Amino acid sequence: MAIREFAMPDLGEGLTESELVEWHISVGDTVTLNQTIADVETAKAVVQLPSPVAGVVAELCAAPGETVNVGAPIVRFEVEAPAGPAAPASAVSVPEAPAAPERQAVLVGYGPAAASGRAPARKARKGAFAPAAPSIPSRAGSATGAGSASVPSAASVARERTLATPPVRKLAHTLGVDLASISGSGPHGLVTRDDVQHAASTPSAPSASEPPASTNAAPESATAARTVPASAGYPDERRTPIRGVRKATAQAMVDSAFTAPHVSVFLTVDVTRTMKLVRRLSEAGERASLLAVISKAVCLALAVQPALNAHWDDNAGEIVEWGHVNLGIAVAAPRGLMVPVVEHAHAKTVGELTEAIGALARTARAGELTPQQLTGGTVTISNVGVFGIDAGTPILVPGQSAILATGAVQRRPWEHRGKIRLRDVMTLSLSFDHRLVDGEQGARFLADVGRMLADPATVLGRV
CATH class of the missing domain: 2.40.50.100 (RNA polymerase II/Efflux pump adaptor protein, barrel-sandwich hybrid domain)
Structure with a gap:
């Protein structure tokens, strides 16, 4: 063997x-x-x-x-x-x-x-x-x-x-016991819980070859959340190591915020006609969602304003405009914020976008996304409206030049054909990289998306 x-x-x-x-x-x-x-x-x-x-x-x-x-x-x-x-x-x-x-x-x-x-x-x-x-x-x-x-x-x-099971290793780490110093009493020299507890209760001088552990620094390998005793009357605090998705998201947001000069613009739109269209398509058995219609409008508007579907390449000293739209969709998953990508979204119908976005969201919430499904995005949509939020200033995904946040659809008094009516209204928030996107380009892009959502029939002439 x-x-x-x-x-x-x-x-x-x-x-x-x-x-x-x-x-x-x-x-x-x-x-x-x-x-x-x-x-x-x-x-x-x-x-x-x-x-x-x-x-x-x-x-x-x-x-x-x-x-x-x-x-x-x-x-x-x-x-x-x-x-x-x-x-x-x-x-x-x-x-x-x-x-x-x-x-x-x-x-x-x-x-x-x-x-x-x-x-x-x-x-x-x-x-x-x-x-x-x-x-x-x-x-x-x-x-x-x-x-x-x-x-x-x-x-x-x-x-x-040293042979030891994971729970025993964790116990040894918690008690500060070096497994290499223990002679295991289990089969084939396996170190048991009793061995670790006995070693922990037996005082021993620190090895001359190893410096004493610092009492101020937390163990580098600690991974579980820990509770710190209350101090000065404040409630206990809970400390969780920064790792995984949270660590990657934090680094990406810092890189983006301190690299790309962000500019945000906002537009409130009457989307009553779009909401009626989505309902009629659903009643007819067609696959349709508001997010899919917005995604289609974004893809069409990017064809007119390609600077928002581009990348600032510092190393090459070039602006790279993509000839396709790989649309990132921000999803709040149990593991944290995930941005799976709908590849070649510009070539998909509203029905195909509805299916693709739904499938990616389900996969993200199940924690089954592959690395390939999380890379390659060229522009992103963040639907903060599902949380009842009207608007926000989204941070760019590193490497992209634009991100659109969609707010909640609300019934509001709105001027329609010279009269005040209750209409379905939502706010669109666009952040873009001002290094390669001028204010005019960003404003025209957002206004174009807004026009298509206000009157979705105009999309037919551009498909």
Whole structure:
């Protein structure tokens, strides 16, 4: 038998880490090739990881909720030793010092890329995993909290080989117990809860090779929300680590707000005729929604004002105008704000847009969007009206030059044919990048969308 390590794969998104959401396997389970073993959350989506081998689960190296760096081991399998004079680099005998895992694309769409000297898409954060060629990569969030090192210490190697279940690892982390210092009393040296609790209750001097942990800094690997005791009469506060979708959204919004000079304009529109059209189409069995009609109007208006369907390329010193419309639709999902993309929205009918938007929204709320469905957008619509909001100043999605927020439709007194009537009225809010969109272009675009929503019959001449 040999031990085969499976490291956190590079999902091809330019990310340096992912969060382990849930294990579908346990120590001792027999798994087959490509069997789903875990759910992993990146900044964009939840991805199911398939097993790269067939074998028996020997060790789970990370607990649910833990953030793991790309390339760090997450599970070890016992596999049949290959016949022949030499075993592959990724399968090693237990008593021997393991070699660095061979980077090979064993799974379609997953797995680390072949060694090519390619630099990572972005700089890894301080203390992140940094692999060294002749050694096992150390996982982030070690007991010492030290930054990455070129050669791991003997203690860190021992820690990686310590057998313990995820709950026991979490308990050890909570109690500040180093698993590598414990002799497991379970089968095959497995460290149990009793072992950890006994070690925690036994005072011991800190190792000379490890500096004492700071009492002021929170553990870097902490992932669960924690409650801080009340102070000065204030209620308890709840602290949640910034990770996943929230972390990615925050970074994107900061990048956008402090890179693109935003300008916002507003227009209140009588959409009574559009609402009647949507109702009549629905009653006739046709697929139609107000958001789909707005989306169609946006696509038609972009054909006249292409600057709002463009990208400011700083590196090339160019303005890139897209020849297609990939429409992002902002969705409030349980995981946070998601912006799935309707590809080639300009070529779709209102019925096709209704179906595509509905399908993406359902997939987003179920947490099943793929990274491909979240990239490639050229312009975005945010329907804040579903929350009863009249208007807002939306922030641009990085790389895009325009975003339209649609407010709630309300019955209001409105001038219609010289008389005051109750009409269906909504407010449109447009934010655009003033580097490449002039005020006139933004205003004309918004007015064009408003005219089509006020009188949807005019759309027929432009389809």
